[in-house]
Amino acid sequence: MVAPFALVDCNNFYASCERVFEPKLRGRPVVVLSNNDGCVIARSNEAKALGIGMGDPWHLYRARFAEQAVTVRSSNYTLYGDMSARVMRTLAGLTPSLEIYSIDEAFLSLAGFEDLEAHARHLRSTVIQWTGIPVSVGIAPTKLLAKVANRFAKREAHADGVKLLIDPAAQDDALARIELTDLWGIARRMAARLKCEGIETPLQLRAADPQDMRQRFGVVMQRMVLELRGMSCLPIELVTPDRKSIVSSRSFGRLIKTRPEVEEAVTTFSARAAAKMRRQGLATAHLAVFIETNPFREQDPQYHASRAVTLPVATADTAKLITAAQTALAALWRPGYRYKKAGVMLMDLVKADRVQGGLFDAPDDPKAKMRMRTVDALNGRYGRDTVGFGVTGQPRVWTLRSDMLSPRYTTEWEELLRV
DNA sequence: TCTGGGGTCCTAGGACCC
DNA sequence: TCTGGGGTCCTAGGACCC
Numbered sequence: 001m002v003a004p005f006a007l008v009d010c011n012n013f014y015a016s017c018e019r020v021f022e023p024k025l026r027g028r029p030v031v032v033l034s035n036n037d038g039c040v041i042a043r044s045n046e047a048k049a050l051g052i053g054m055g056d057p058w059h060l061y062r063a064r065f066a067e068q069a070v071t072v073r074s075s076n077y078t079l080y081g082d083m084s085a086r087v088m089r090t091l092a093g094l095t096p097s098l099e100i101y102s103i104d105e106a107f108l109s110l111a112g113f114e115d116l117e118a119h120a121r122h123l124r125s126t127v128i129q130w131t132g133i134p135v136s137v138g139i140a141p142t143k144l145l146a147k148v149a150n151r152f153a154k155r156e157a158h159a160d161g162v163k164l165l166i167d168p169a170a171q172d173d174a175l176a177r178i179e180l181t182d183l184w185g186i187a188r189r190m191a192a193r194l195k196c197e198g199i200e201t202p203l204q205l206r207a208a209d210p211q212d213m214r215q216r217f218g219v220v221m222q223r224m225v226l227e228l229r230g231m232s233c234l235p236i237e238l239v240t241p242d243r244k245s246i247v248s249s250r251s252f253g254r255l256i257k258t259r260p261e262v263e264e265a266v267t268t269f270s271a272r273a274a275a276k277m278r279r280q281g282l283a284t285a286h287l288a289v290f291i292e293t294n295p296f297r298e299q300d301p302q303y304h305a306s307r308a309v310t311l312p313v314a315t316a317d318t319a320k321l322i323t324a325a326q327t328a329l330a331a332l333w334r335p336g337y338r339y340k341k342a343g344v345m346l347m348d349l350v351k352a353d354r355v356q357g358g359l360f361d362a363p364d365d366p367k368a369k370m371r372m373r374t375v376d377a378l379n380g381r382y383g384r385d386t387v388g389f390g391v392t393g394q395p396r397v398w399t400l401r402s403d404m405l406s407p408r409y410t411t412e413w414e415e416l417l418r419v
Numbered sequence: 420t421c422t423g424g425g426g427t428c429c430t431a432g433g434a435c436c437c
Numbered sequence: 438t439c440t441g442g443g444g445t446c447c448t449a450g451g452a453c454c455c
Contacts, residue, residue, distance in 0.1 A: 077442090101437085187436085189435085220435095249441090341441095428452085428453085429452085430449100432449090436445075
């Protein structure tokens, strides 16, 4: 048999994190709220039982649950990130192949384990013992089915946090008891489309012809059909790929009308995103700013827009990114609206080993200056700022957009840059 | 009067995930 | 009065370039 997958998912993660540091909250309804305490982003089982929904605006409940002792916490992402790292470190010690899928989920390969259920229970008990976070474990021949298994591990009381969907009969039974939208990758819109085409249940989807589904819905849907049949198409991704973009955005606590206030926010977002980018060893030459009015206030005139700017060279320098962001903001700013949200997006991120040390701006090293002249000449010749180099490493060709790195230029550039 | 084709970039939006 | 934040991938049309 193919190596089975386990999906380990933390139960009600943010609420569970709060409980680790406040044990008296155990057994009581707990909700964690989004930024500005706007809406519900995590609920303990007790809070779910009260009918509090994911994403619900908290103001709908505030009065109702005041006296019912629902404990409310503002979110603390630093804490959750730290707890997540503890859980992932624990899991990493218990399997040779771990894929961190999200802040509270990980896929594990269970290749080589004889007693899958015993191992799953071991994972579960070790994580709660070492971190205080309860987890559920779903095991199946494919990632998609492991997701389904995890759902039952969480919901069935007798499962006690572990569910195996290895036998075809068990898979049939599980798929018969869920909706299309319960499947990983199918949400409301796609489910509606499928239903229009006569596919109304997960079992019907599994029975569909994979090739035909590819024609009608694309390669992603074909993979889903195969995964439902127990043919693994989605391998464990052991290496976390570099981020392609980094966003820093916030809804304002109140509606904002003046430009200086938005400028201030955009400055903060730029600095925050730049810091995050540097921590990940990345840099960028593409940045965008967006601002939005409050779409829930239908009586207000609406405006939402984004503007991108390109820097002459990739950088991770906060001051340069702030300047660029203000330029973008100036281009899209419209007076007379009441703004609710703004953000800064850093895009087309590149490895920072190409751009470290502000080298593109004022290199002191004579060789670097020489290379800079060559770069200028090349950029002049091609009419674009597409060439750069690293001071610390070997001179190298890089591009502001990866798709501009065409092979016919690469060799020539490499030669010219070798001072 | 006829009026290409390939390519990139930007903006916008849709769909999905956590 | 109060409705999150951070990601990925895909598509489409217009501007612009060669």
